[in-house]
Amino acid sequence: MNTLAEENYLKALYHLTVQAPEGAYTNDIAAYLQTKASSVTDMLKKLSSKKLVHYKKYQGVILSKKGKQKALQVIRKHRLWEYFLVEKLNFRWDEVHEIAEQLEHIQSDELINRIDKLLGFPKYDPHGDPIPDADGYFEEIPFLTLFAIPIGETVTVCGVIDSSVSFLKLIENIGLTIGTLIKVEEIFEFDHSLKIAIPSKKTKVLVSQQISKNVLVKIKK
């Protein structure tokens, strides 16, 4: 069993190395966790002695197989709790992150598996991120960004790239929540903004390029 601090480092390392197989750097980890580089070095030594990471001084760090598995279990718990908070307790999806940061450290396989069952074994969380199963397995869906959708196409919102509170508040406010069916009606050459129709709300909304590049969608088939 790992401490809370260890779990947070494993999770951070997972997120920092998922798109960077060469490894994570001390300063980046420190920035990500809002701590100091020296603290990171200390923890990397500890995780290394526990065989959770492959670490050599000055050489960056990657998760070991064991470390990756542990990280995925924490991520699984985080995403399932977020789903629970939104689905069962009617939190908005921009409110759940901090609470899930605490709940993800509750130690009980049985508990999280029953939460999983209660929720109907969801594969994706409210942000559209995949939820690993009890063995750490998950499937990434090759979502497109709204930015890449041509005029006339109808798509379903299924996630976001930027999951900051400020962005979530924005899309909540304009009605682009997960599951919403939308249609791209126009693309303005001037600034690449889009006119989007939301049939369920009978509204239309103008969306900037910056927004459209952060909204993930699935093409309706």
Next chain:
Amino acid sequence: MNTLAEENYLKALYHLTVQAPEGAYTNDIAAYLQTKASSVTDMLKKLSSKKLVHYKKYQGVILSKKGKQKALQVIRKHRLWEYFLVEKLNFRWDEVHEIAEQLEHIQSDELINRIDKLLGFPKYDPHGDPIPDADGYFEEIPFLTLFAIPIGETVTVCGVIDSSVSFLKLIENIGLTIGTLIKVEEIFEFDHSLKIAIPSKKTKVLVSQQISKNVLVKIKK
């Protein structure tokens, strides 16, 4: 905000002093928390400096008003989470304590209030222990649950523990409304269900354990 260790001491002090207004003793606290007397002394000093307890060297300790309030909030969370685990995730009562010991330290008033609402604002847990409300107020159970009544006894229904709509509909439907005189005719070992006679309606009804644990009764004198 208090640390996990502080919360555990406050809770322990509450339980140790609820029936002993003169105060708790260092060794008793140490035995209760499975720690050493010297550790207790250290923590009592800390809690005292935070005005959470009234403590004088060698003189025992009692909770301050503030400390009692904090303790009750932890107890509230513990009992609500236990109720949740049993009610929504189908854990048995003997399985929930350890998980609730972790969940009780999650810091979010909004979360526990929504859990409270989800459960129908229960006033007592199925052990008959009262659940403090958001202000720390609670009523000691003056009744027994139907579950605890032996064969042959005649009792009056005087309340429920689960006050959710679904449960109220159920007991309304089978006739176990407040004021009803009932007699326990049989207890089936198989699933601890009861056969109840309702003389006023000249009917008999089979009541599951889950139901009997949520019906409060007063023994007829």
Next chain:
DNA sequence: AATAATATTTAGATAAGTCTAAAAAATAAT
């Protein structure tokens, strides 16, 4: 009232996780 037994506190140590400041290594620039 003096001594024995018990309870409590203090002193000093340990472990986890963090920090600052200084040293060392790696990388970039001249």
Next chain:
DNA sequence: ATTATTTTTTAGACTTATCTAAATATTATT
């Protein structure tokens, strides 16, 4: 290739919560 800059690590200190062992206070016994 040497110097400058950046990055990373080390050394030492701090905090929280714990421990053991010794000291002190309280209570009980004679």
